[in-house]
Amino acid sequence: MTKSLFFRPLLAVDGGAVTVRVQQDNFDVGREIAAITRGNLAIGAVASFVGTVRASNDGSGVSAMTLEHYPGMTERALEAIVAQARDRWDVFDALVVHRYGRLEPGDQIVMVVVASAHRGEAFAACEFIMDFLKTEAPFWKKEETPQGLRWVDARETDNCAAERWKTT
Amino acid sequence: MTKSLFFRPLLAVDGGAVTVRVQQDNFDVGREIAAITRGNLAIGAVASFVGTVRASNDGSGVSAMTLEHYPGMTERALEAIVAQARDRWDVFDALVVHRYGRLEPGDQIVMVVVASAHRGEAFAACEFIMDFLKTEAPFWKKEETPQGLRWVDARETDNCAAERWKTT
Amino acid sequence: MVIRILYFASLRESVGQEAEELVLPEGIDTVGKLRSHIAARGAQWDAFAVGKTLRAAVNQRMAPADTALGEGDEVAFFPPVTGG
Amino acid sequence: MVIRILYFASLRESVGQEAEELVLPEGIDTVGKLRSHIAARGAQWDAFAVGKTLRAAVNQRMAPADTALGEGDEVAFFPPVTGG
Numbered sequence: 001m002t003k004s005l006f007f008r009p010l011l012a013v014d015g016g017a018v019t020v021r022v023q024q025d026n027f028d029v030g031r032e033i034a035a036i037t038r039g040n041l042a043i044g045a046v047a048s049f050v051g052t053v054r055a056s057n058d059g060s061g062v063s064a065m066t067l068e069h070y071p072g073m074t075e076r077a078l079e080a081i082v083a084q085a086r087d088r089w090d091v092f093d094a095l096v097v098h099r100y101g102r103l104e105p106g107d108q109i110v111m112v113v114v115a116s117a118h119r120g121e122a123f124a125a126c127e128f129i130m131d132f133l134k135t136e137a138p139f140w141k142k143e144e145t146p147q148g149l150r151w152v153d154a155r156e157t158d159n160c161a162a163e164r165w166k167t168t
Numbered sequence: 169m170t171k172s173l174f175f176r177p178l179l180a181v182d183g184g185a186v187t188v189r190v191q192q193d194n195f196d197v198g199r200e201i202a203a204i205t206r207g208n209l210a211i212g213a214v215a216s217f218v219g220t221v222r223a224s225n226d227g228s229g230v231s232a233m234t235l236e237h238y239p240g241m242t243e244r245a246l247e248a249i250v251a252q253a254r255d256r257w258d259v260f261d262a263l264v265v266h267r268y269g270r271l272e273p274g275d276q277i278v279m280v281v282v283a284s285a286h287r288g289e290a291f292a293a294c295e296f297i298m299d300f301l302k303t304e305a306p307f308w309k310k311e312e313t314p315q316g317l318r319w320v321d322a323r324e325t326d327n328c329a330a331e332r333w334k335t336t
Numbered sequence: 337m338v339i340r341i342l343y344f345a346s347l348r349e350s351v352g353q354e355a356e357e358l359v360l361p362e363g364i365d366t367v368g369k370l371r372s373h374i375a376a377r378g379a380q381w382d383a384f385a386v387g388k389t390l391r392a393a394v395n396q397r398m399a400p401a402d403t404a405l406g407e408g409d410e411v412a413f414f415p416p417v418t419g420g
Numbered sequence: 421m422v423i424r425i426l427y428f429a430s431l432r433e434s435v436g437q438e439a440e441e442l443v444l445p446e447g448i449d450t451v452g453k454l455r456s457h458i459a460a461r462g463a464q465w466d467a468f469a470v471g472k473t474l475r476a477a478v479n480q481r482m483a484p485a486d487t488a489l490g491e492g493d494e495v496a497f498f499p500p501v502t503g504g
Contacts, residue, residue, distance in 0.1 A: 030198020139419020307503025322500030
């Protein structure tokens with residue numbers, strides 16, 4: 001668990017291997033999974049999620065989008081979400097990378113990787129982090145459509161996805 | 169959805185983009201996710217899972233393991249599991265790669281990648297496939313420990329994980 | 337009491353600015369009161385009106401309406417988030 | 421009626437072979453009856469005894485005890501699976 005810090009000397013919370021990155025650059029989920037696994041031979045399960053830009057949304061074509069965020073609060077919010085997941089499940093590593101700036105359809109937006117001894121915890125913590133990221137992390141999407149620019153509205157289903165973790 | 173077949177001309181089921189591979193070679197989950205996403209701009213969510221060899225299991229050190237399987241039935245069983253997941257959730261692509269032969273701690277064993285428009289379906293289908301793979305796919309692990317060779321016993325928790333999908 | 341206010345996304349565009357310093361009038365000591373105070377500025381600030389969906393953060397933490405304000409606080413207003 | 425039988429993993433090791441052809445005796449027409457028939461072969465086949473956990477597949481599909489057997493079937497016996 002501590003070993004992986006030597007491979008990924010990134011922003012850490014609570015002295016653990018929690019890492020959060022907010023960046024314009026793309027990321028490579030395969031490389032991150034390999035780095036995490038190499039660092040800790042007690043890991044048996046790595047669940048991950050990648051969100052990508054879709055070419056249409058809410059019935060309209062989308063040629064590109066720009067992600068605005070709140071520098072400082074963004075990192076803080078993501079770290080808080082990851083810390084909650086670590087309190088709740090027995091995970092070794094959790095990494096969140098979220099991009100900002102202009103992205104096109106097919107581009108990667110966000111990556112969450114969670115490593116644990118067994119798959120149940122890894123899946124649960126990964127989905128938990130994504131659900132709360134969708135409602136708690138200060139990012140806003142502005143889409144370029146044939147009808148012009150438009151800000152994406154928050155989805156009610158995202159609130160429901162985050163709510164359900166409070167009752168289990 | 170059909171486009172991705174040009175990038176990954178692999179074993180397909182039902183004319184869809186379902187793919188199953190059983191191989192000795194390692195795999196690159198990042199490359200698979202990129203190939204799937206490139207093929208279909210309606211994809212917005214890719215959930216994936218990688219299982220790795222742990223350096224200890226059931227209280228004993230593990231220096232290596234050998235995975236035996238049942239050629240022919242293995243592919244058929246994995247395809248059936250993926251087909252069930254596709255019946256149940258609205259997913260564009262699903263890929264399962266499972267290795268056999270001798271593996272060492274830290275090595276990747278299995279990868280499941282599921283692409284969908286939204287994350288809920290992708291997570292659910294990915295976890296469903298892993299849960300059923302653990303109880304339905306004919307693989308058997310033999311571990312090398314300080315006490316000698318031993319076959320891994322099936323875990324009761326794996327049966328429970330598969331069972332729970334039958335009641336929801 | 338002086339605070340710094342930040343506006344993000346569609347809200348930033350509708351109010352026509354991204355940040356300001358504000359000397360809080362007497363009695364404006366919570367996020368909710370600050371919101372009402374800003375709403376009273378006029379039509380350009382309609383997004384702050386009662387019933388409009390708006391989120392706030394104080395010192396980079398999500399903050400409900402009853403959150404107290406203090407000297408030098410960074411207060412941000414923005415629409416519900418849509419990242420991920 | 422002739423069938424082909426395969427043994428895998430720890431079962432393969434305990435019975436000391438990985439495959440055989442078998443002419444089914446009269447009346448041995450299901451997976452369950454075949455299992456009992458094999459169990460009667462002796463001590464080396466103890467893994468087939470009543471109460472021992474064993475899985476079977478017929479023509480590469482998981483098969484419960486009442487699965488009927490037919491000419492040329494490929495029948496596999498193995499312990500519960502442990503992949504993934």
